[in-house]
Amino acid sequence: xLIIILSIIIIIPVLAGIGEIFQRLFGKIWSGVSAQLISxxxxxxxxxxxxxxxxxxxxxVESISLGIGILAFFYFKTYEDFYKIPKNNxxxxxxxxxxxxxxxxxxxxxxxxxGYYVPSIxxxxxxxxxxxxxxxNLIYAQMSVWHIFQAGFSSFADGFLRINAILLxxxxxxxxxxxxxxxxxxxxxxxxxxxxxSPDLPAIALSxxxxxxxxxxxxxxxxxxxxxxxVFSIKPTMxxxxxxxxxxxxxxxxxxxxxxxLVVLGIYIFKxxxxxxxPFFPVQMFDFGVSWSPNAEILKQSSEVAILKTYDLxxxxxxxxxxxxxxxxxxxxxxxSYKKYIHIAFVLLMVIYTIFTFQKKQKTLYLLWISIxxxxxxxxxxxxxxxxxxxxxxxxxxxxxxxxxxxxxxLLSFSLGAVLVxxxxxxxxxxxxxxxxxxxxxxxxxxxxxxxYKPAVFELNSYQTFKIGNLDFNVPNYDLSFDTPQPSLSxxxxxxxxxxxxxxxxxxxxxxxxxxxxxxxxxxxxxLKKIISKF
Numbered sequence: 127x128l129i130i131i132l133s134i135i136i137i138i139p140v141l142a143g144i145g146e147i148f149q150r151l152f153g154k155i156w157s158g159v160s161a162q163l164i165s166x167x168x169x170x171x172x173x174x175x176x177x178x179x180x181x182x183x184x185x186x187v188e189s190i191s192l193g194i195g196i197l198a199f200f201y202f203k204t205y206e207d208f209y210k211i212p213k214n215n216x217x218x219x220x221x222x223x224x225x226x227x228x229x230x231x232x233x234x235x236x237x238x239x240x241g242y243y244v245p246s247i248x249x250x251x252x253x254x255x256x257x258x259x260x261x262x263n264l265i266y267a268q269m270s271v272w273h274i275f276q277a278g279f280s281s282f283a284d285g286f287l288r289i290n291a292i293l294l295x296x297x298x299x300x301x302x303x304x305x306x307x308x309x310x311x312x313x314x315x316x317x318x319x320x321x322x323x324s325p326d327l328p329a330i331a332l333s334x335x336x337x338x339x340x341x342x343x344x345x346x347x348x349x350x351x352x353x354x355x356x357v358f359s360i361k362p363t364m365x366x367x368x369x370x371x372x373x374x375x376x377x378x379x380x381x382x383x384x385x386x387x388l389v390v391l392g393i394y395i396f397k398x399x400x401x402x403x404x405p406f407f408p409v410q411m412f413d414f415g416v417s418w419s420p421n422a423e424i425l426k427q428s429s430e431v432a433i434l435k436t437y438d439l440x441x442x443x444x445x446x447x448x449x450x451x452x453x454x455x456x457x458x459x460x461x462x463s464y465k466k467y468i469h470i471a472f473v474l475l476m477v478i479y480t481i482f483t484f485q486k487k488q489k490t491l492y493l494l495w496i497s498i499x500x501x502x503x504x505x506x507x508x509x510x511x512x513x514x515x516x517x518x519x520x521x522x523x524x525x526x527x528x529x530x531x532x533x534x535x536x537l538l539s540f541s542l543g544a545v546l547v548x549x550x551x552x553x554x555x556x557x558x559x560x561x562x563x564x565x566x567x568x569x570x571x572x573x574x575x576x577x578x579y580k581p582a583v584f585e586l587n588s589y590q591t592f593k594i595g596n597l598d599f600n601v602p603n604y605d606l607s608f609d610t611p612q613p614s615l616s617x618x619x620x621x622x623x624x625x626x627x628x629x630x631x632x633x634x635x636x637x638x639x640x641x642x643x644x645x646x647x648x649x650x651x652x653x654l655k656k657i658i659s660k661f
Contacts, residue, residue, distance in 0.1 A: 127231045128579040130291060133284045137292050140195030141166030146202045155349040156339060159207050160300035168356050171275040175393055178255040178274055185281035215302045222298050225544045229317040230291035231577040232551050235570045239322040240608035243273060249612055250277035257640030258418025260402045261630045262613055264428055267402035271359045276323040286581040290327045291320045297331045306338050307536035308527045312520055314543025329361035330517045334524055340374060347375040347383035355390040363514045366501035373493045421643045423626040432509040438463055468512040479522045592657050594650055595631045617661040624654045
């Protein structure tokens, strides 16, 4: 906890200072400290994303950024804005922040933390955005701008990767500044996402802020669209947000408000083409014919895994391919896990939300309903996993309850919810025994005394080094390569390359020049078989 507090003391002024620079260049999206912090996040993330094409986001980039942010914080006297926070609010914010910090000190337990988030951040910190990086590991194709943002602070200010705690504190500041008490009722759920740099938290939290601003009459079309595009670049399943903002401000100023947002989307698309070969992961549309596109068999395997996960790995691909339309629907609603209840709840929610929208007969709600419906169709078509539409529950809650929730009720709701979440994280065996199908519960480790001063992390650092063709790579002696030096491949990835008969190769001797794939020779395939036998 103490180390997280130190990180917050360093990073909050930096974000406020960078946010002040942004506001002087582009204007204020809304007033208050929360706007400065979130503007700082947006501005730094976009700058670092561009820099990552050319250089690694190492300690030099971080040091210069910290220096600029601190200087701006004092030069523009941004600290004076913090003094304007009412004393009664300051105490409440401090107490809620302690809940957040304490939650962030627990062991990470989201599986993507080990196989996706941490390896991505380490790669960005050591090497940067590399051409054809998806050929080394397809998981890097979906690298979020949020991991770029985390990588920029990972050398010094936030070495334990708890940037989500800082984002959530900014979210809480917004709630108290805007008296958006409905959002506070939802916040206990976010405590499950602060141990990892999960893009789900910033994507959902920022989308709720932008939605709340529009519902409250914010007319800053340019920045609202730009920030909605930023949320989309954090997590593309939030596609409903830029669609909604675009439709809401349609025909305004002959689309002049689109400028900054189109720059954000342009950088996002270029990053995807540079890393993946296509504009939108995992969609293989708009083929530009680049030489570093991933192998078709690997893409097919990835698509099949997404389908298998939709049905909780209960069926084989061949079985799913034989499903009738009724089979697809029936099995989606009858999975032998808690997920079926989420699926049923989602459908009921959409029905209730549709009725609510047409009863209210408000243009804003109609546009939001259209946007959510388009997102739902998109998700159901590509991979109907519950985690891709969980944000709709939050949106519906905000729209339905709006200003109806009072401060005392929200504080009580947050307190009870936070205590429950912390209790389950402290005693995970209760969750493991009562909800056995909740797989993440089995990765929770409970409370440790050391987390009071240092965030809990896993450190195994056990791996072996091999070479195929011109690529030296490291393979961990366990399933996921979260603390393995780069370039690293999990045993699963090595097996998949063997099955596809291909393997990643460096374009040149300099690893920063990128990767392509090549077919394995009989000798290389035999060598790869020997490597696989060791794991």
